[in-house]
Amino acid sequence: MNTIVYSHASSMQQFAVAKLHKSIRLAGEDAEAIGYEEWQASGKKARIIIAVVEKGQAAPSTGDNSCVAITRIDDAVLPDGFEIRRVEGTTYVLAVNEAGAMYGVLELAERLELSGELEKVAEEVINARFSFRAVKFNLPWSSYRKNDCFRLQTDTVRDLSFWAKFLDMMAVNRYNVLTFWNLHPFTSMIRPVNFPLACPFTEEELQEWRHYWTTLFRMAKERGIATYMIGWNIFVSESFREHYDPKAISDETFYHYGDSYSTEQIKQYTRECVTQLINEYPDLTGIGTSLGERMNDMTPEERQSWINDVYFEGMRQAERRVKFIHRAPFSVDPSVTRQSIEANCCAAAEEVWLEVKFNWSHAYSSEKLLLTHGGSNGMNGYWNPEPTHYGITWMIRNEDFFTLRWAQPEFIRKHIAENGQSYVGGYYIGSECMIPALDYSHKQDSEHKNWDYLFEKNWLYYMLWGRLLYHPGVSDKVFEHALNKRHRSAIGKSLLAAYSAVCKMPMALASLYSFTWDFTLYAEGFMSTDEAEFDEGASFISLQDLMERCSFNPEYVSVADFTANQLAGVHSSGITPLELASTLEKDASAGLDLLAGMPSGTPELCCEKADIEAWAYLNLYFAAKLRAATAYSIYRHNGDEEQYQIALKYIQAPYAAAYWERIVDITESHYTAHPLMHLGKTLFSWRLYLPYVQADIKHILERQ
The missing domain is CATH 3.30.379.10 (Chitobiase/beta-hexosaminidase domain 2-like)
Known part of the structure; x- marks a missing residue:
C-alpha cells in the first residue's frame, strides 16, 4: 500500500x-x-x-x-x-x-x-516559464460579435457542469488565468446602487446570476486559476440607456466600433460598477478593459484620461485591491499609457498586465512579431525601455481554424523562444469568433463523437499550449503518451508526427497572404473576407487573389513579386511560391504516409485521422493553386504558352480541383454545415466553395 x-x-x-x-x-x-x-x-x-x-x-x-x-x-x-x-x-x-x-x-x-x-x-x-498562462474566453451574452455561433452557446456557458470540466482541463494543463470578455459585463453581475434600473433582471433572476458567478470564481480559485472580467470601453446596458439616457444613440449605431459616446453620468455609472463589482465578488482576481473601441474620435490622451477617471478611480474606491489587464491602445502612443500606468498602478491595482495582440488577429502566421493591432509603428515603446510597473502579455488570437483539430508543438516552442523576453509575463490563447463550449460543427449522431464539449475535442491543442507555456522543455513523449492513452494504442508518435507535418498549413498561408483583422483570413476554409464581410462569393481566396496579394512575412516572396523578378531576370530572395508549394507537398505526403501506416482504430481515432487528412489535402490544394497562380501570372505578363499549360494542369483535376473535392468528402464524413462569424447567416462547409474552385478553372480556360 x-x-x-x-x-x-x-x-x-x-x-x-x-x-x-x-x-x-x-x-x-x-x-x-x-x-x-x-x-x-x-x-x-x-x-x-x-x-x-x-x-x-x-x-x-x-x-x-x-x-x-x-x-x-x-x-x-x-x-x-x-x-x-x-x-x-x-x-x-x-x-x-x-x-x-x-x-x-x-x-x-x-x-x-x-x-x-x-x-x-x-x-x-x-519552475513555470511564464507566471501568466491564460485562456481568453468570450462570453455569448453582451457579445462583441453577433451571430448564431454565439447565441447557440448561451445555455452551455451558463451551465456550471461545463465549467467544472473546463477548469479541470485548465488546471491539468497548467493554465492559471481565465479571462472573460464581453462588451458590458456588469449587467448580469450587480445591481448598481445609484442606477438600479440599469440592471434589467428581477431580484430572483439576479440572484441566479450571482450564484453562477460566485460559484464559478470559487471553482476557479480552488484550482489555482485567477479570474479577470474584461469589458470594452464606453458601453452601457440597454436598460441604462432606456432609463437614464433616453436620448442615447440607437442599438444599431451603439455597436462595438465607432466614435465615443460618453457623458459625466455614463462615467459615474461605469466607475461605480467597477467598484461595486470588486466589492461584491471577493473571489474575482481582477478586471480589465479593451482600450480603443467606441473611442475612434478621441486622442490617445483623451482615451487614457477616460480609463483613468473610470477604471483606475473605480478601483481606488474599492474595498480591496485587484489586478488589472490593460489592452494596449490601438492608436499607438506608448508614452501616454506608460505614464498613466506608472502614475496609477500602485494606488489602484495590485498588478498590471499590458495585453498586446500578436500579429493582430492571426498569431498562427509567424513566431516573429511582425504586426500588432492597428499597426506596429511605435508599439515597441511599450517594452523599450523595459517596463517596471507592468508586464507584457501576448494575445495569441486564433481566427484561422475552428473545426479541424490542430497540433504543432514546434511552432509553439519557437514562439516561446522568440518572444519570452524578461518583460514578457505570459500569453493568452483564445478566439474572438469561436467559443469552445457547444460543439455544433460535428454531426451529433456520429459514432465519432464521444465528447460533450468542443474544448474536449480539441484537448491536444489546449494541452500543447498550456504545458509548453509552463515548461517549454516538455518532451514530445508526453504528448505521444497522452495520444496512446486516449486511443488505447501505441500510435502516439506517428499521430503527433502526422499532425505536426500537416498543421503547418495555416502558418504558411498567413505568411504568404497578408491580413489585418479577424475576417481577413480563415485558413482552414481558405477564406479572406477583407472588407466584404459576410459575402460568400468574395470570401474564397481565388486564383486572382493569390496573384495580387502581397506577403505578410517578409521572408516569403509573393506571387506578384516572384513574377516581376522572373521577368526581370532577378533572383528572388526569400521563400518563393514554388519553394513553398514543394514544402506543402512534402508535408502532406509525410502526413498521409504516417496515416496509412496506422491501424483503423476507434471511431474517435478515425475522426482525428480524418482531420489530419483534411489538413493534408488543404496543403496539397494550396500547393497546386500556388503553382497554377505562379505560372498563370507569368503567362499573363509574357504570353508564354508553356506557363499557361502548367497553370491549367495544376488548377484542374487531378490537382487542385480534385484535392478540394477530397476535402469535401473527408469533412462531410463527420461535420455538418455550421455557423461561422465570417459568413454572417450563411452556413460554412467546404462544399460551399466548390463553385469557386470551378471558377478558378474557368478563369484560366477563358484566359481572363
Missing part, C-alpha cells in the same frame, strides 16, 4: 492527488491518501509526501513518527514551481505555494505513467 500524505485543507492538492491515485493504480499498485494529522497518528511510513514549505523550513519527516530526514526545499524553486526529491525511499513533492504543489503532483502522476515505477521518476526542479 502506497501512503500519500498531503494537506486535506488544500483544494489544489486534493485535485492533484486524485490524479496521482489513478496513476498509481495504472502502475498496478494500490494507494491511500491521508492528511498530515492522520498520518502522524498512524505510524505508517509515507511513500509520497506533498508539502508546501517556506525556504529554509523543513518538510514533514517520514518513518515511524520519528525524524528520519530533514528535507528542505531547493532554493531554486519559485512560486508555481516545484521540486521532486527522493529521501530514504520516500518521494517528496515540495513547493512554496499551493499551485506549485498541485503542478508537482500532476507531474509526478504523469511521469509515473510514463516510467511505470515511482523509483524511476527523476528528481528535478521545474
